[in-house]
Amino acid sequence: MLLYQDPRAPNPRRVRIFLAEKSVAYDTIEVLIATDQHLSVDYRRKHPLSLLPILELADGRIIRESMAICRYIEEVQPEPNLFGVDAWERSQIEQWNRHAELEVFIPIMQIFRNTSAYWQGRIKQAPEFATIMSEILHSRLDWLDRELATRTYMAGDRFTVADITAICAIDFGKASKIRLQPEKHPNLIAWHARCAERPSMKA
Numbered sequence: 001m002l003l004y005q006d007p008r009a010p011n012p013r014r015v016r017i018f019l020a021e022k023s024v025a026y027d028t029i030e031v032l033i034a035t036d037q038h039l040s041v042d043y044r045r046k047h048p049l050s051l052l053p054i055l056e057l058a059d060g061r062i063i064r065e066s067m068a069i070c071r072y073i074e075e076v077q078p079e080p081n082l083f084g085v086d087a088w089e090r091s092q093i094e095q096w097n098r099h100a101e102l103e104v105f106i107p108i109m110q111i112f113r114n115t116s117a118y119w120q121g122r123i124k125q126a127p128e129f130a131t132i133m134s135e136i137l138h139s140r141l142d143w144l145d146r147e148l149a150t151r152t153y154m155a156g157d158r159f160t161v162a163d164i165t166a167i168c169a170i171d172f173g174k175a176s177k178i179r180l181q182p183e184k185h186p187n188l189i190a191w192h193a194r195c196a197e198r199p200s201m202k203a
Contacts, residue, residue, distance in 0.1 A: 001026040002056040010172040011066045012053040017164045018070045020200035022077045082161045096155040096162035105169035107137040111176045148187035167195045
């Protein structure tokens, strides 16, 4: 398998961590956003929207989108399980993975896209929208901290794909100077430390 990815981008990191948790072997091809490699004709043949990552299988088939890739890997390599073992657990992991995506990951990405000098002249930016996203994000981080007062990981007592999404989002926030605050987010900070100890986080 080939993973087309940018080592600095958060969505490819989600897949790398997932593959590391599964101990699945793969090769990588770097497609660097900073030098517009994702806009090349060859890459756009594989992904017309020029997004990362994609996974190319041995027979040439391509899977786009990080969660679609992770779900495929879960099917072909079921253990260790990261999406849930029964209907209830699958629903809880899906719920918290979506919360992590919609309430944390997307606001952080929009703050970055609309305020960072990295994107100036490359995309249309709306700093006022980033301000709105920042207000939403900080309220969601406060909410997540309260939630994590009652359990060890995002969806329960074990590490799952929801934790991968959440930690990739929060770590990516550093690019926009978004930090967890000890006085406001002690439970999130403790959760982050537990996740950061896992070998897969170095992937």
